[in-house]
Amino acid sequence: MRRADRLFEIIQLMRRKGTVRARDLAEILEVSERTIYRDIQDLAASGVPIEGEAGVGYVMKAGFDLPPLMFKESEIEALVLGARIVESWADSELAAAASDALAKIEAVVPERLRGFMAETALLAPxxxxxxPLSFDVGDLRRALRNLLRIRFSYTDVQGQPTMRAVRPLSLAYFGPVWVLAAWCELREDFRTFRLDRMRDFSVTEERFRPERGKTLHDFLKRTNTWTRSAQNETGAVRR
Known part of the structure; x- marks a missing residue:
């Protein structure tokens, strides 16, 4: 690993882990503790706000930001492929955001990597x-972001229609359908809904507060909840 890459990794590890010991950094980066001590001194001398001491640990003050840095080629591939998948599979607003994000990254990376980004052979046709959906998924994402209740009519796998008012919790893609996880106020329990079976969709301005037992964390604590729910909701498509 180049020294510049190692210094970058030290900063990233401090961001993620908070206080870290030189011993732990040395193990992760596969160098000696003495090397880490020198790196820490050099980072501090260059203006990185690191506090601490040898044998105790080091911490970086909150709010420190790095200037644009070099990406590895595998990281470029991950970013480009992820953005292309979003451009291809998400709603138009999110697709435009993915394209803008790539343009911002392309503007700050070195010329060599700029060409690599353009020629990355990982595609999402x-x-x-x-x-097909009857509403704009961007509206549903807004409800998720702002904790707003939504209402819609829903036709289940048996073809039975119901009116639902739910607290949206999470969106997941199980090709070829999108599935919403939510707290359903009609059933007073967690439910999943295929977006293509929703009609008369609307976002209310009724904010909800996360309540114990009704959150995404609670939903995910149920073993294999997403997997079972997705199988139930998408089974009719796959048969």
């Missing part, structure tokens, strides 16, 4: 099948 737009010619795929996805069940």
């Amino acid at each position: 737009a010619t795929h099948h996805m069940e």
